[in-house]
Amino acid sequence: MGVRNAGKAIREARLKAGLTQEQLSEGVCSVLSLSRIENGSAGVSPVTFQALMAHAGAPCEVYPIFASRTDFDCFYTLSRARFYMDSWQLDYAFKELNKIEDLHFANNKLYYQEWLSLYGRLLVRSGCKNHSAIYDLFSMALHITRPQIDYSDFRHLLLSIVEIELLLTLHRNYFISENATFVTAFVHKLLPILQTLKLII
Numbered sequence: 001m002g003v004r005n006a007g008k009a010i011r012e013a014r015l016k017a018g019l020t021q022e023q024l025s026e027g028v029c030s031v032l033s034l035s036r037i038e039n040g041s042a043g044v045s046p047v048t049f050q051a052l053m054a055h056a057g058a059p060c061e062v063y064p065i066f067a068s069r070t071d072f073d074c075f076y077t078l079s080r081a082r083f084y085m086d087s088w089q090l091d092y093a094f095k096e097l098n099k100i101e102d103l104h105f106a107n108n109k110l111y112y113q114e115w116l117s118l119y120g121r122l123l124v125r126s127g128c129k130n131h132s133a134i135y136d137l138f139s140m141a142l143h144i145t146r147p148q149i150d151y152s153d154f155r156h157l158l159l160s161i162v163e164i165e166l167l168l169t170l171h172r173n174y175f176i177s178e179n180a181t182f183v184t185a186f187v188h189k190l191l192p193i194l195q196t197l198k199l200i201i
Contacts, residue, residue, distance in 0.1 A: 006049050011038040013058035027157045051158040074106035081118050109144050114162050116141035142166040
């Protein structure tokens with residue numbers, strides 16, 4: 001999924017905020033990616049669009065467009081899967097996740113990341129006790145967008161909702177494995193992010 005006229009909106013917001021491309025892209029994407037987004041030679045996901053606009057201090061209302069029917073189907077099937085998961089309707093969530101897999105995640109790494117997150121939650125809620133495999137699944141999902149993440153210091157990053165959910169789940173696994181010192185340090189780093197998120201929602 002992309003955002004209509006996103007490059008122009010991002011460039012205008014960046015210039016209005018008096019930021020360089022290096023300053024705006026920090027913690028969100030590469031400078032090269034931002035340059036391509038601004039000049040229209042690359043698209044931008046809604047998550048990245050929102051992060052860049054928020055970083056520039058500009059309103060970030062999103063008007064999605066879809067690259068194809070598969071992109072559209074995948075986006076809304078993910079929404080249904082999340083709804084069923086949040087409602088504890090695990091059979092329906094599983095069916096929706098299978099549909100997304102059949103669509104090959106619309107060849108979109110963000111859809112794949114959210115699918116992994118939801119699939120991992122499904123495993124947990126279904127009673128899977130293999131904490132190591134679940135940890136590996138959530139870690140793999142987070143590394144799709146944050147391959148170099150430092151778990152000891154991530155406060156400077158602009159994280160998506162899915163990334164925050166993945167971090168919470170990963171550290172819940174640490175708690176289960178009785179690594180309380182690490183979890184306590186993590187919670188102190190995540191608390192400001194969650195408080196900001198509460199203000200946004």
